[in-house]
Amino acid sequence: MKPFTTIIKRALPLLLAASWRALAVDATNVVPPVTARDFYNAGTRLLAGKKYDDAEKLFQSAVAAQDEPVQPAAVYNLGHARFAEGAELIKKGPDAQKVSARGHAASAAGEQAIRRSESALADNNLDRMIAAYLEGRGARRELRDAEKAVAAAMEIYGKTLQKWQRAADDFKSAAELNPADTNATQNAEIVERDLAQLVDSLRKMQAMLGAMGKQRADLGKLLGRLKGQIPGPNAPPGAPGEDGEEDDNGKNGKHPEDLVGQKENASLQGKEESPSALSPDQAGQILEGLSIDGGRRLSMSDQEGRPLQPGKGRNW
């Protein structure tokens, strides 16, 4: 009886493990890919399931296997996967319209603060200098936040740019490998058009970032001058000559609560878009090329998007 129990104890886990494995394979029908066609078919399944990152890796493996009949189609779908990945990045990233509008609003507020600071300094009016100083601090903070937002958006766009550049080259490669594949040529042209728009948008963002940086530096200098002009008892938070970034964080002995009753920049009161900040046309112009353009789709070849069934023409 004892040997029988021992056998049962040892064999049962093995039996269970084997049956679970068999069930898992049966349920998901997952067989590890080995050949270029396996990788290609697995990639198309993932592409159809919108798992672009994994699909890209599988198509890369299919291309790297150097199987001549499979390679053109695999390169073509690799282009699709990369293009879709780039589009996903933009979708998931910060809203470009909002970022751009915020940048313009911050820029306009900064411009206004500079003008008021210069005017207050010219008039040598203490009340106006204090008001201009506080407004300038708010504007500068807003500029810094807007800069961060634009930089984050630029990073996302930069990654998308890389993906799309590679996608365009993949489509060109597919066309070169199979000159009869006109879809590949067409797709390469479409991706290049989108790329041009993306580059244009990136340049605009870069210009905006540069302008905001310069504006912030100018504003910083003016704030320093204002602080120097305001007498001690009336001085706003922060000692003269310490008007760095830390000022905004209340590290100079004063807290934001000390400024209660004194008005800062309007944009800090929850009004993100001041009337003079940005016209809808301007915002639209900046963001013209940033939309993913859902209306225009890349044409799909008969091999793309879904694995072909065995026995129906080519089995990959």
Next chain:
Amino acid sequence: MRWHRQILLVAVLFGAVICRAGTANDYFKVGLEMSGAGQLPEAAMAFEKSAQMQPASGTLVNLGIAEWRRGRAGAAILAWEKARWIDPFDSRAGADLKFARTAAQVDEPELKWFETASTWLPPNAWAWLAGASLWLAVGLLVLPGIFRRRKAGWHSPLAALAFGIFLFTLTANVGVVSRTQIGFVLKKNAPLLLTPTRTGEVISTLTAGEPARQLRSRGNFLFIRTQTESGWIGRDAFGLVGD
């Protein structure tokens, strides 16, 4: 009349060979002059033409020196490898290669045992040796019977030795053929591509002078295997020793 024609043909052929050698020598002399004057691209071109007309290890060594001096490490290493291919005993080519590989930080090609054996003699020598050893073995076995002579005691051992040499030369000849697929990267930072296309994805960049084996070709691209990876490279960026 028939004899006259044959003599004339031989004379023409001999003249052509002499003219060819003369032109190759002329190019070689031009190459030396240009090299001395510091006109390295012209010198390299002259040496290359001379080597194309009449391959010689000395010309190739000079070609390698000209290429090295003008900063083309890959072309220099290929030229010296070609010099060693023609004459494995050329010590200048060996020394130059050793120096260049140390300076450019590239490895020697990895050879299989029969390829290493094939480097002991020039490729032509292996072909001649194979023919000679085979006919010696066959002759020693067959000729005494044909001429109705008694076989001497040394006939059979010598025939066996000749046959053994023949078998060895066969493997060396296989090595020679196999070595013709070994080549070197000519351009600095040559891209190794995933596909044989102009816009192919770059797997990595290769150092000039890096050895690789050509496995196949397609259009303007060669599929090569380096010591660590494989991929496609443009024909203009890779040179075979056997070319």
